[in-house]
Amino acid sequence: MIGFSFILLSVACSLLIAHFLKVIETRGMDTLHVLTVNYLVAFLTALMVTYISRVEFLPEFPIWLWGFSAFIGLIFISNFFIFSKSTYQNGIGVSIAAMRLSLLVPVLLSVLIYHETVTLVRGLGFLLVLVSFGLLIFSRRGVRVGSINSHWLLIGIFLFTGMADASLKIFEREGLSGGTEFQYLALVFFSALIFGLGASAYKGELRFTMDEMKMGVFIGVPNLLTSVFLINALVYADGVFVYPAVNVLIIIGGALVGKLYWDDKISTLEASGMAMAILAIMFLL
Numbered sequence: 001m002i003g004f005s006f007i008l009l010s011v012a013c014s015l016l017i018a019h020f021l022k023v024i025e026t027r028g029m030d031t032l033h034v035l036t037v038n039y040l041v042a043f044l045t046a047l048m049v050t051y052i053s054r055v056e057f058l059p060e061f062p063i064w065l066w067g068f069s070a071f072i073g074l075i076f077i078s079n080f081f082i083f084s085k086s087t088y089q090n091g092i093g094v095s096i097a098a099m100r101l102s103l104l105v106p107v108l109l110s111v112l113i114y115h116e117t118v119t120l121v122r123g124l125g126f127l128l129v130l131v132s133f134g135l136l137i138f139s140r141r142g143v144r145v146g147s148i149n150s151h152w153l154l155i156g157i158f159l160f161t162g163m164a165d166a167s168l169k170i171f172e173r174e175g176l177s178g179g180t181e182f183q184y185l186a187l188v189f190f191s192a193l194i195f196g197l198g199a200s201a202y203k204g205e206l207r208f209t210m211d212e213m214k215m216g217v218f219i220g221v222p223n224l225l226t227s228v229f230l231i232n233a234l235v236y237a238d239g240v241f242v243y244p245a246v247n248v249l250i251i252i253g254g255a256l257v258g259k260l261y262w263d264d265k266i267s268t269l270e271a272s273g274m275a276m277a278i279l280a281i282m283f284l285l
Contacts, residue, residue, distance in 0.1 A: 003236030004245070006229045011249040013226035015257055018092050020219045021080070022262060025088035029215060033208045035080050036196030037216020039073075039189045042224040046186035059179025065171070069184060072167045073191020079160035080223075086153040091264035094136060096254030097274045098154040100247035101133045103281065105162025106169050110239035114173060117240065125244075125283030132280050133158060135273030165243065168227060172234045181231040185224060244281045251278055 024034050050057065061069075086095040104126060110116040137151045171184050200206050233242045255274060258264035266274070 003233050003242070006233035006236065007242060007245050007249070010226050010229035010233060010246055011253060013222035013229065014246075014250050015253045016222045017219055017226065018083075018087060018096055018254055019257060019261070020215060021084040022087040022092055024212075024215050025084055027211070029209070029212050030205065031081055031084045032196060032200055032203075033205070033212040034216045034219065035077055035084070036193060036200060037208065037213050038080075038220040038223055039077060039193040039196060041217050041220025043186055043189040043193055045221060045224050046182045046189060049182045050180065050186060053180065053182070055180060055183070059175075059183040061175050061178045061184070065175050065178075065184075066187065068167070068170075069187035070191040072164065073188045073193075074195050075160055075163050075167070076188060077192040077195050079157065079164055082153055082156040082160065086150070086157055089150045090153060091266065092258030092262060093251075093255035093264055093266055093274060094270050095154070095157060096258075097251050097277045098133065098136055099157045099161045100251050100254075100281070101129050101136075101277055102158045102160075102162035102165065103243040103247045104129045105159075106166040106243050107240055109166045109169055110243075114169070114239070116238050121283055122240065125280050128276060128280030128283060132273045132276035135269055135276065138269065165230075168231055169234060169239050172231055176231075176235075181228055185227055189224070248278055248281045251281070 021031075024031060083095060083099060086098070090098075108126075133154075137154055167188075171181070175184055197206075230242070230246065233246070251274060255266075259266070
């Protein structure tokens with residue numbers, strides 16, 4: 001029951017993030033600026049929680065985990081940038097479906113590396129994930145974002161989200177004994193912040209508007225909490241249950257938010273892909 005409560009909290013935070021990311025695209029804000037502020041907020045919040053918790057300020061992580069967290073920070077901000085563009089072009093429901101199908105990566109990690117249980121039914125679920133993702137990709141092949149076909153946005157979301165989620169499983173198994181989840185996420189978010197500032201400086205666009213800073217704050221807190229809640233859910237339940245449950249609920253919630261609030265248009269092929277995505281994830285439960 002405790003694990004499922006953490007799952008619901010993580011889902012709610014994820015849906016808030018998707019909603020705010022579409023807001024910044026529809027209002028024409030600079031996505032990189034908003035994401036940079038978001039990671040500043042998330043980093044400072046993680047530091048504050050670490051201080052209040054009265055734990056050692058510097059975690060006793062193995063050396064490789066420090067470098068690993070820096071790499072994951074780059075993955076985090078890159079994934080959010082792609083996801084923001086996709087929610088605007090492909091719609092919230094389709095983008096979230098592609099993002100959630102990326103559970104294939106951390107579930108395979110849980111099974112192959114950490115030897116969590118896999119059954120014939122779950123194996124069928126893996127195959128359905130691939131089929132449903134194929135339907136989503138095929139449905140967007142004719143839509144372009146500038147010079148880029150928008151189906152590449154979905155592929156990017158799939159790969160980057162899978163890597164980001166798998167990193168949380170790796171930390172839960174390899175790093176939790178040396179520090180807290182807030183300390184790990186502080187490192188990841190600080191890395192993402194540095195990459196964001198560096199990219200803005202390279203573009204010569206270091207002046208942030210007040211609206212961009214406000215939206216960055218709105219995204220930053222749920223961004224931190226969604227990972228914290230997911231890590232805690234993994235403490236109380238196996239990854240082969242947590243990841244599918246989170247993904248099913250987010251796909252359903254994302255489709256409802258996209259349709260009811262944003263009036264996103266969903267084709268028959270996309271609806272079929274989303275329905276099969278839910279079925280695939282249910283097989284993985």
